[in-house]
């Protein structure tokens with residue numbers, strides 16, 4: 001039920017249908033989107049939020065989804081049709097020239113001092129969003145759907161495509177909550193108006209109830225390397241490769257092949273070194289699992305399902321492959337994915 005065409009199912013034909021039937025074991029903020037020609041279909045809006053409620057949800061006055069997206073618009077305000085732009089694909093991907101935060105909540109007026117939950121989802125095809133929020137005072141409570149065991153201070157956020165950040169906060173402003181694109185100049189990409197005043201909550205910002213996760217035992221892990229290669233200025237691709245959708249590679253291989261990147265036995269733990277040997281950052285996303293980033297001191301980060309690896313950086317991710325099936329493992333910059341930066345793993 002993972003929806004990856006030609007890996008776990010055939011694409012759903014025009015006027016066709018497919019019944020997705022699955023159990024959602026983990027509470028949190030997720031999203032769904034087309035995985036077929038996703039660089040165009042996601043850009044055109046074929047996505048949505050998938051919220052799995054906690055058994056005991058935290059008490060908030062407003063629970064608001066914040067989609068963060070960008071679009072490439074022409075002078076008439078229509079989307080440009082150049083979704084397959086190869087020049088974009090070998091660089092940072094297809095960036096929009098218009099960005100906005102879209103809110104989905106219960107539309108009731110938000111009052112000063114009320115407690116809100118914001119579920120930020122970067123649904124843009126390629127853009128990494130540096131985000132700052134004003135008008136609230138609170139904590140980060142989850143990343144990529146997974147509750148944090150200790151909340152983190154609300155700071156400037158770097159949200160790569162597909163990543164999610166959950167925030168619980170109290171409204172401090174009496175005017176508005178702003179979402180700022182926080183690079184050099186703070187550009188406001190969305191805001192929520194404040195109307196009226198409520199009584200201040202004396203309760204601390206809560207910790208969300210944890211999902212059942214298996215922590216990786218690093219000493220027993222299988223060690224693997226995943227080297228990102230290709231793209232512009234790498235010297236590793238030709239114009240012919242680019243034209244054939246082979247602009248990017250993992251370990252020298254572009255695109256999906258019969259053989260998976262690796263076949264894991266159920267519950268096998270692996271540490272995969274994500275080595276970015278390209279001139280661009282990549283948002284590496286693993287389907288069906290969450291992983292933790294292992295730092296040099298041997299400490300494990302909060303759970304993630306997408307991690308941003310900067311150019312020249314390497315990041316070790318630790319994962320217990322406990323979910324049987326075929327799972328895509330790819331860059332979530334959809335222009336990169338479309339031009340080769342994808343592979344898959346098998347868990348048996």
Ligand SMILES: [Cu+2]
Pocket residue numbers: 281282283331332333336337341
């Ligand atoms: Cu990428």
